[in-house]
Amino acid sequence: VTDHVHTVVIGAGSGGLTVAYGLASLGKPVALIETRHVGGDCTNTGCIPSKTLIHLAGRSDSNADAVLAAVRRRRDALRDKETQEFGAVANLRLISGRARLVSPERVAVTLPDGGERILTTRHIVLATGARPRMLAIPGLPAERALTSERIFEIDTAPRHLAIIGGGAIGVELAFAFRDLGSQVSIIDIAPRVLIRHLPEVSRVIEASLHTRGVALHLNARTHSYDESAQTLRVEQSGQITSLHDLDYVLIAVGRERNVEDLGLETVGVRFSTQAGIETDAYGRTNVRNIYAVGDVTATSAFTHSANAQGRRVVQQIAFPWLPLRTPEPFYPEIVFSNPEVATTGMKPEQIAQRYHPNLVKRIRIDLATQTDRGYTDEVHHGFIMVDAVRLTGKILGATIVAPKASEMISFFTLAIQEGISMYRLYRTVYPYPTFSSGIQKATDTFLRDTLTDLRGELSAYLRYRWFQRRGAASFASAIDRQARQS
C-alpha cells in the first residue's frame, strides 16, 4: 500500500509527538510511526515511572512492592491516555511498525503482522531516541541484569541493588530504591558521582547518599558476579570487594542513540554511532527535507530539549518564511536526587573556553547558613551558585542544589536567555522565607563587590573582556555549538 502524507515522523517519544501534534494541529497530514509504545522513553521507561517512583517511595507509609505496582499502574494509565489522545488528533495517523528510509521522499514501514507499507512524503522527521548502553559482567545471569527499560517491571523490591554508574539515572534510582528500603550500592569508575557536574555538586550528593546509607564504590569497576553466592565482585585500586546478597544489578552507564537500521546510509544522512544524527541548530540534517530531534541528536538528552527542538522543526516546516535567527536555547539539566541538582546556561568548561577566568565572578550562597529557609527546613547541604561577568553582571550559568531546585532554575534560564543581569535580579523582591531568596543574596554579594571597588572592576573588565582562549581543547560538537551561539 502506498500513501502520501505531508510529513512522516519516525518515533512517538517526546520529540516525535511534539512535531507530529504540532504539524497536525496546523492542518498538515502527518504519519507518526512507532515500533513500541506511544510516549517513548519518557512515558514508559524514563521520566514518568522514575518520578512516580521517587514520589511514592519517599512517603513514610510506603510498602515497597505496592509502590512498584502503583508506579506501573500510573505509568500504564498515562500511556493509555496518551495513545488514545494522539490517536484521535485530526490529520495525525498513528502507525504501529518499524520505519526505514528508502529515499528522501519514501519511508517503508514494517507492520506488526510482517506486512509492509510505503509512505511518500515531503518531509521526514527522525525522532528515534536512544537506549541504555549495556555492560557485560562475567557470570551475571540475564535475569539479574537490569537497565532503565526493565527496572520498573520488577514486582519485588530488591534486598540489595547494585547500580553501575553514578550519573543522573543511577543517582536518582539510588535515592528512590533506598527510600523503598533496599540496600543500595553504587559502583562507578569515576572518582565521584555526577562527574559531569561541578565537584561541589558531587560532594553534596555524596554526603546525602552517605547519610542515607547508600554505599559508594568510586574509582571502581565491576569484576564478575558469582550466582551461587549472589555476590558481585568489584575491583578498586587492585583490591577486590564483594557485594553480597544482590538481587539485581542495574546498569546505568550511559545511552546509545538509535541510528541503526533506519536507512540513513541509503539516503545519505550524516550520523555517527557516538554523536547520533548530525543536525544544525534548527534540527536540519544534511539532506534538505530530513530533520532530526531529541535523543538521537547530539544536543538533546531530555524531554524538554526534545520538545524544544521539535517546536523549532514545526516552525520551519509549517512557516518556512519565518526567519531562523534564534540560536538553539540552553537546556536546563536536572538530577531529581535529594536534594535536587539543577543547572542552566553555559557549563564551566564552555565559560572557560570563551572567557578569561578573571572576567567571571562565581558567587555561591549556602542554603544552610545564608537562607532562613535552610534553617527552618534543616537543610544542611545545598547552594545556589552563579557565574556572572564582572561589572556588567551578565549571567552565564547557574547551579542550584536544593529541595525543588528543578522549580527554581527557570528563574536563571529566563535571565540568561533574556539578558537579565544581576542588577535587575537584585531589584526583584523575593518572598520570605524561601530558598529562592538565596538568589537575592547572590545579587547582594555581586553588587557589594562591584560597587565597593568600581575602579578595580572596570579595569579588570576592560583588560580581560576581549580575551579568547586560543587552542583550548575542543569539546564535543554539541557543546561547541551551544557555546558559539550563546
Ligand SMILES: Cc1cc2nc3c(=O)[nH]c(=O)nc-3n(C[C@H](O)[C@H](O)[C@H](O)COP(=O)(O)OP(=O)(O)OC[C@H]3O[C@@H](n4cnc5c(N)ncnc54)[C@H](O)[C@@H]3O)c2cc1C
Ligand atoms: C530513567 C530515566 C529517567 C529520565 N528522567 C528524565 C526527566 O526527569 N526529565 C527529562 O527531561 N528527561 C528524562 N529522561 C530522558 C528522556 O526520557 C528522554 O530524553 C526523552 O524521552 C527523549 O525523547 P525522544 O523523543 O528523543 O526519544 P524517545 O522517547 O526514546 O522516543 C523514540 C521512539 O522512537 C521509537 N523508534 C525507534 N526506532 C524506530 C523506528 N525505526 N521506527 C519506529 N519507531 C522507532 C522508539 O520505540 C521510541 O518510542 C529520563 C530517561 C531515563 C532513562
